[in-house]
Amino acid sequence: MSTGINNKIVIIGMGCTKFGERWDASGEDLIVEAFRECLADAGIEKKDIQTAYLGTHYDEMNLGKSAIPMAVILKLPFIPVTRTENFCATATEAFRGACYAVASGAYDIALALGVEKLKDTGFSGLPNAGTYGIMDFAIGANWTAPGQFAQLATAYSAKYGLPMHKIKQALAHISAKSHKNGAMNPRAHLRQVVTEEQIIAAPMIAYPLGLFDCCGVSDGAAAAIVTTPEIAKSIKRNKDFVMVKSLQIACTSGEESLYTNWDGAHIETATRASLKAYEEAGVKNPRKEISLIEIHDCFSITEFVSYEDLHMSERGKAYYDVMDGFYDLDGELPCQVDGGLKCFGHPIGASGLRMIYALYEQILERVPKERRVKNAHLGLAHNLGGLPNYSVASIAIIGRD
Amino acid sequence: MLGICSYGGYIPWYRLKRKDISEAMGWINPAVITQAKGEKAIANFDEDTITMAVAAGIDCLEGIERYRIQGVYFASTSPPYKERLNAGIISAALALNDPIRAADFGGALKAGTTALLSALEGVESKRINPIIVSSSDCRLGKPGSIQEMIFGDAAVALLVGDQDVIAEFKGSYSTTYDFVDHYRGGFAKYDRQWEDRWVRDMGYETLIPEVVKGLLEKSQLKISDFSKIIYPCHYEAERKKLNKILNISPKMEQNNLLAEIGDVGTAHPLIMLVNALEEAKPGDKIMVVSFGNGCDALYFEITGNIENKRGKKGISEYLAQKKYLDKYGKYLIWREIMPGELGLRSEVDQWPRWSLNWRKRKAILGLWGSKCKTCGTVQYPPQNICVNPDCRGDSEMEDFLFSDKKGHIVSYTGDNLAASYHPPAIYGSVEFNMGGRFMFDFTDCDLDMLSVGMPVTMSFRRKYYDPKRDVVNYFWKARPMKRGER
Numbered sequence: 041m042s043t044g045i046n047n048k049i050v051i052i053g054m055g056c057t058k059f060g061e062r063w064d065a066s067g068e069d070l071i072v073e074a075f076r077e078c079l080a081d082a083g084i085e086k087k088d089i090q091t092a093y094l095g096t097h098y099d100e101m102n103l104g105k106s107a108i109p110m111a112v113i114l115k116l117p118f119i120p121v122t123r124t125e126n127f128c129a130t131a132t133e134a135f136r137g138a139c140y141a142v143a144s145g146a147y148d149i150a151l152a153l154g155v156e157k158l159k160d161t162g163f164s165g166l167p168n169a170g171t172y173g174i175m176d177f178a179i180g181a182n183w184t185a186p187g188q189f190a191q192l193a194t195a196y197s198a199k200y201g202l203p204m205h206k207i208k209q210a211l212a213h214i215s216a217k218s219h220k221n222g223a224m225n226p227r228a229h230l231r232q233v234v235t236e237e238q239i240i241a242a243p244m245i246a247y248p249l250g251l252f253d254c255c256g257v258s259d260g261a262a263a264a265i266v267t268t269p270e271i272a273k274s275i276k277r278n279k280d281f282v283m284v285k286s287l288q289i290a291c292t293s294g295e296e297s298l299y300t301n302w303d304g305a306h307i308e309t310a311t312r313a314s315l316k317a318y319e320e321a322g323v324k325n326p327r328k329e330i331s332l333i334e335i336h337d338c339f340s341i342t343e344f345v346s347y348e349d350l351h352m353s354e355r356g357k358a359y360y361d362v363m364d365g366f367y368d369l370d371g372e373l374p375c376q377v378d379g380g381l382k383c384f385g386h387p388i389g390a391s392g393l394r395m396i397y398a399l400y401e402q403i404l405e406r407v408p409k410e411r412r413v414k415n416a417h418l419g420l421a422h423n424l425g426g427l428p429n430y431s432v433a434s435i436a437i438i439g440r441d
Numbered sequence: 442m443l444g445i446c447s448y449g450g451y452i453p454w455y456r457l458k459r460k461d462i463s464e465a466m467g468w469i470n471p472a473v474i475t476q477a478k479g480e481k482a483i484a485n486f487d488e489d490t491i492t493m494a495v496a497a498g499i500d501c502l503e504g505i506e507r508y509r510i511q512g513v514y515f516a517s518t519s520p521p522y523k524e525r526l527n528a529g530i531i532s533a534a535l536a537l538n539d540p541i542r543a544a545d546f547g548g549a550l551k552a553g554t555t556a557l558l559s560a561l562e563g564v565e566s567k568r569i570n571p572i573i574v575s576s577s578d579c580r581l582g583k584p585g586s587i588q589e590m591i592f593g594d595a596a597v598a599l600l601v602g603d604q605d606v607i608a609e610f611k612g613s614y615s616t617t618y619d620f621v622d623h624y625r626g627g628f629a630k631y632d633r634q635w636e637d638r639w640v641r642d643m644g645y646e647t648l649i650p651e652v653v654k655g656l657l658e659k660s661q662l663k664i665s666d667f668s669k670i671i672y673p674c675h676y677e678a679e680r681k682k683l684n685k686i687l688n689i690s691p692k693m694e695q696n697n698l699l700a701e702i703g704d705v706g707t708a709h710p711l712i713m714l715v716n717a718l719e720e721a722k723p724g725d726k727i728m729v730v731s732f733g734n735g736c737d738a739l740y741f742e743i744t745g746n747i748e749n750k751r752g753k754k755g756i757s758e759y760l761a762q763k764k765y766l767d768k769y770g771k772y773l774i775w776r777e778i779m780p781g782e783l784g785l786r787s788e789v790d791q792w793p794r795w796s797l798n799w800r801k802r803k804a805i806l807g808l809w810g811s812k813c814k815t816c817g818t819v820q821y822p823p824q825n826i827c828v829n830p831d832c833r834g835d836s837e838m839e840d841f842l843f844s845d846k847k848g849h850i851v852s853y854t855g856d857n858l859a860a861s862y863h864p865p866a867i868y869g870s871v872e873f874n875m876g877g878r879f880m881f882d883f884t885d886c887d888l889d890m891l892s893v894g895m896p897v898t899m900s901f902r903r904k905y906y907d908p909k910r911d912v913v914n915y916f917w918k919a920r921p922m923k924r925g926e927r
Contacts, residue, residue, distance in 0.1 A: 163785040165858045177791040178798065178805050178904070179822065179916050181868035181882045184786075187856030188880075191869055195852035198893035246856040247865065247888055297880065298820050298828045300872055304852040429870060429880065 044320040048143045049284040050272035051264050051438065053082025056397040059260035059385030060229040067096070067103045067157040067261075068113045074153060074261035074390075075114055082265040083275055086114070089265070090147040092121045095134030095154035096389035098167060099125075102157050110153060127425025128336060129289065130154060131262065131392030132434035136287045138266050148271055154394075155261035156387030165257060166388070171430065186246035186254050188427040189339040193248050195304030196345065200356045204248055210362040211340035212236040215252045215382055217368050218337065222379025224411045229256040229385030253340040258385025262393035264400075269441075282403050285321035285418070286437040288313045297429040307342075309433035310349035310424060317420075317435035318351070327352050330437075331416045332402055333373065334395035336424040337380045346422060347375075349433075374413045377402060395421035396436055403440055443565055444741060445608040447600040447750060448715045449500030451493050451577075452702055452759035454885040455766045456480040459590050465769040466585040476590035479700030483766065484579050484594040486775040486862035487884055487902040489913065490517040491527055493596035494575035495534040495901040499845070500754045501573060501598035502535065510537050510600075512563055512572030516546035516556040516707045518625070519579045521913045530915060531575060533806035534901045536842050542569050546707075550673075550733025552576070553597075553707035558737060560601040561610050571602030578706030581776060583631045588623075591675050592632075593703020597711040597756075607750050608718060608727065608741035614656035617735035620644060641679045645732065649674070650686055652736035656728065660740065664688050667740070669717045671695045672730035673709040701760055707733075716756040721747055762923050764887075775862055787860030792907050793914050803840065808899060808917045810877055811838035819843075819877045841877075843899065844917060848873040850895045855888035871897055871919045881919040896922045 055077030057070050065073070079086060094110040096102055103109035107123035110116070124133035131154025138150035161167050166185055168176075193211075197204050216236045222228040234252060242250035272281055290313035296302040314326070323329050333350070337343035344362065347353040352373060353361045361367065367375035378384050378398035381391060399419030401407050418439040425432040463477035484493060494515055502510070513535070515528035522530075528543040542563070546556040553576035560572040577596030582588025622644045623634035634640070649672055657664065664670065670689045674680050674697065684694060695713045705712055710731045717727055725743040730736055766772060773779040803809040803823075810821030816832040819841045827834045853869030860866075867883040869891075883891070884902055897919040904916035 161785075165786070168786075168789055174794055174797055175801065175822070178793070178801065178914065181880050182856075182859045182861060182866045182905075183868055183880070184856055184858040186858055187854040187866065187868065190854040190856070191852035194854065194869075194893055243857075244855075244865075245858055246854045249854075293830065293833070294824070294828045295830055297870075298824070298878055299818070299830065300876055300878055301830070304870060 045139055045143055045287050046285050046320055046322065047283050048268070049139045049266050050269050051282045051284065051400060052267055052272050052275060053078045053084070053265040054263065054397045054400050055081060056227060056262040056394055057260050058227045059258040059387060059394070061159050062259035063159065065259060067155055068109070070155050070157065070259060070261035071110060071113050071153060074155070074263040078263035078265055084149065084265065087117070088149050089116065089119065089151045090149055091119055091138070091141050092116060092151040092153070093134035093137035094121060094123045095125070095130040095152070095392070096123065097125055097127065097130050097156060098158070098388065101160055103155070126432050128338065128388055128391055129423040129425035129432050129434040130389040131394070132421070132423045132436055133289070135264055135393055135396060135436065136289070138264070139284055139287060142266055142268060149265060149267045151263065151265050152393060153261065153263040154390040154392060156389040157259050158257050158387055159259050171427065184246065186249050186339060189342055190246040190249045192305060192341045192345050192428050199303050199305045202359060206359060208240055208248060210344060210359045211253050212239040213362050214337070214340045214343050215239050218376045218380045218382035221369055221377055221411060222383025225379050225384065228379040228383050229258045230379070230383040249339055249341065255338050255381035256383065256385040258387050260385055260387040260390045260394065262390045262397050264393055264396060280404060281441040282400050282438050283441050284436070285439050286317040286435065288317040288320065288435045289432060290316070291432045292430055302429065304428070306345050307349045307424060307428055307431055307433060309431045310346060310422060313433040313435045314350045314422070317437055321437040323437070326350065327373065330373065330418050330420050332377055332399065332413045332419050333375050334378070334380065334398050334419070334421045335375055336422050337376060337382050338386060338424065340382070342424060343375070346424070350420070350422060369411065377411060377413055392421065392423045392434060392436070395423070396438060399438055403438065442606045442609050443561060443603050444601070444606040444610040445599050446571060446602040446605050447501050447505060447607070448718050448755065449497045449502070449598040449753060450712060450715045450756040450759060451496035451500065451596040452482045452756065453484045453488055453493065453594055454762060454764050455483050455485055456763045457483050457766045457769070457772055461769050462590055466589070469585040473585065473587060473590050476587055480765070481593040481703030482595050483772060485885060487918065489521050489903055490519050490577040490579050490596070491521055491530050492901050492903060492915065493577040493579070493594065494531050494598065497577065497596040497598035498531060498535050498573055498575050501600055503753065505600065507536055508538055510541065510571060510573055512542040512560065512569040513537055514544050514546060514556040514560055514572060514574045516552040516574070516576040517578050518547055518550065518552065518706055520545060520547060530806065533802060534915065535573070536807045536809065536844060549735070550706050551731035551735060551737050553711045554729065554731035554737035554739060557599060557601065557711065558613055558739065564601050564603055571600055574599045574601060576708040576711050578708050580706050581631050581778070584773065584778060588632050588634060591699070591704045593705050595702050595705045595708060595712055597708045597715050599711065605746050605749070606744055607747045608743050611740045611742055612656065612660045613737060613739040614652055614659050615735065615737045616648065616652050616655070618648065620648065620734060641676055645674050645676065645679050645683060646686070648736050649683060649730060649732060652730060652738045653687055653728070656738040656740060666726055667693060667728050668725040669693055669695050669727045670730070671710055671713045671717060671728065673697060673704065673713070673732055675699050675704045712756060718747065719755050719757050723747060771863070783860045783862070790909070791905055792910055793912055805916060808842065808844035810841045810843050812841035813838060819873070819875055821877045821879050843873060843877060846873045846875055846899070848897050848919065850891060850893055850897060850921070851878065852893065853883065853891050867891070881917065884918040884920050886921040891921060898922055
């Protein structure tokens with residue numbers, strides 16, 4: 041009988057680079073930067089790490105394939121190192137690998153590190169990822185990520201009869217909130233405060249999404265070291281721990297893209313993965329029990345529908361929660377307290393661990409007062425890989441011991 | 442009875458006003474002002490002679506069982522491929538049988554009627570029957586040339602057979618001369634022409650009367666026996682002169698569509714023929730003449746079956762659906778006359794793997810999906826295991842054709858980030874009315890005319906062009922249906 045991951049794993053150390061257009065750094069530099077902070081935070085030595093997981097998405101222009109690059113860069117001494125890739129859920133997959141390696145009893149201490157170097161493409165947005173392999177070029181639409189996610193808005197508007205200008209208004213509030221939070225964070229990529237008026241007036245990227253509805257395309261890395269509660273207590277005596285409460289992944293079965301039962305106005309994988317996560321973590325009422333969330337806000341509309349997918353807002357009602365400030369920093373359920381993908385940035389293979397880092401530093405009360413969430417004891421990180429109709433969703437819930 | 446059993450037409454959505462060309466290019470050749478009347482039909486950036494021929498073929502084959510077709514002939518002087526059977530791509534797109542006779546006709550502008558004659562003779566031989574003949578052209582004139590003003594893009598398709606004949610084939614007469622009024626060398630992009638006066642006097646005025654007289658004598662008929670005499674000639678004054686020489690009364694004259702479409706080369710006499718068929722009555726005799734390195738003249742007599750073929754898109758419906766291209770510059774970019782900056786994103790290499798294209802040929806060119814034999818769910822692209830969550834069975838699948846199915850928009854966007862010859866790139870999720878869903882590029886539409894639930898029909902288009910390897914790849918796009926469109 042499976043018992044899940046709840047309370048079996050402690051995060052004893054984390055690290056996260058400054059995200060941004062890191063013209064100064066290649067993938068290997070970002071890995072070292074995140075790793076140094078993570079190792080120091082964990083209070084262990086490199087030789088204590090028994091296994092490692094590397095998450096990275098675009099191998100062609102980044103580090104290359106396989107996990108070998110990280111083993112070589114960090115000079116890990118012939119230990120098992122595995123690379124994970126699952127679109128934007130890549131880093132959460134690395135974290136999951138490390139947690140399960142320890143929880144299985146096979147290893148005591150494991151490292152998870154996610155990294156992405158995106159700013160060597162020469163153009164805005166993400167490179168085409170060949171989502172369906174070569175057939176994507178043969179039969180796939182001439183799409184980009186903003187265009188795929190923008191369609192959530194046209195379908196949502198049609199389904200709930202919410203006029204597009206009202207959706208735009210809510211999306212502007214979402215992005216303005218993230219800019220406000222990100223502006224306070226020295227490690228965030230985009231640090232300017234932007235008004236809702238500016239957001240609505242910005243150039244259109246993919247209807248109805250404008251420039252400020254899209255997250256930053258950034259370079260960065262984040263890392264975590266995990267172990268068992270017993271070992272954690274021996275390493276860090278009389279310290280607060282952050283425990284893993286749930287790790288869930290749901291992959292589409294193809295229904296949303298090929299069958300006819302999906303409304304196009306929500307993400308089915310996140311809807312399902314979050315329910316499993318609440319069950320694993322013993323959360324009955326997520327809207328009340330969770331203290332802060334990091335949503336995969338690759339686009340403002342993704343954050344908007346995710347409020348409903350995560351069972352925080354009722355279906356069709358996210359607009360009202362957004363406009364009420366429910367998810368603002370001083371609201372009842374603060375969201376994107378570090379700036380989110382929107383402003384902290386979105387290096388694909390690092391984002392999942394960056395979100396966990398944002399929760400971790402809040403739970404340990406390591407952030408300055410102006411952006412601290414009161415009584416942050418239980419946090420949820422949500423990643424969405426792929427496209428709305430072809431997705432993998434990951435949920436990580438972590439909390440105070 | 443031998444003859445034409447069905448017809449179809451296609452005119453692209455975009456029209457370029459000749460005045461706009463003249464205003465942009467008249468400075469280099471003031472003579473173009475003489476042609477600055479009316480408009481010309483121009484293929485969208487994702488269209489070429491193959492895609493237009495497929496569109497006309499779909500119109501032609503509506504209501505006809507496609508497995509019956511035994512031949513597919515294609516005539517054009519501007520086919521996308523010099524080596525790779527263009528008719529073979531058309532055959533796959535029309536979801537025709539694998540055991541089929543297919544051939545490309547080209548070279549001269551009379552190739553359209555020559556293909557039609559060959560099809561008639563093929564059916565007559567009782568070895569290939571029926572045969573679909575399609576013709577289209579998309580010729581380029583140099584910017585600032587008279588040809589640029591005149592040439593238009595369109596397509597036509599005719600089904601030739603011996604059942605349910607609507608226009609009985611009664612006879613033909615052909616001539617062939619190496620009369621070089623215009624030509625294009627093997628590597629030339631643009632058409633080159635000799636002096637107009639010579640082309641008019643020694644070309645049209647000599648060769649057309651010769652072939653018309655030849656056919657009249659051979660069939661022992663008078664010109665007045667015909668209700669329509671169709672011949673291509675873009676010179677307005679010369680048409681008047683020819684009508685006089687041949688005794689063609691105004692009633693017998695068929696609109697040459699120069700002001701509406703332009704000169705469509707090989708397809709032109711056949712487009713005029715289809716336009717005539719749309720209004721023809723049983724008993725009408727129609728003569729159609731082509732011109733280009735000689736002439737073909739064919740004559741048909743309309744049967745009572747013509748009444749069963751009303752209500753096709755033909756030429757008339759497409760004439761009514763149009764959008765004016767707002768910028769002459771777009772035409773230059775779309776035809777790769779002028780280079781344009783599509784951004785670094787456009788430079789990502791997308792090249793076909795022929796072995797994969799072969800393996801997936803039915804899904805890519807034919808838009809064939811699969812149908813679950815257990816639960817009946819249809820799905821695209823073809824799946825091994827059923828996508829229906831109540832089934833998910835690993836059962837047998839059978840082929841299911843989506844290209845002739847209508848659908849509606851589930852979600853859509855206009856994407857300014859995607860590299861496109863006509864930004865924003867418009868695409869979205871389409872659900873077919875019989876089931877099945879896929880994300881398609883949209884074509885021939887503007888973002889502001891779209892809404893969720895809007896009906897769409899499928900259109901065979903150029904998917905992308907690989908300039909490095911000179912490969913055009915084709916796939917299907919969703920075309921939002923116009924108001925009032927059936």
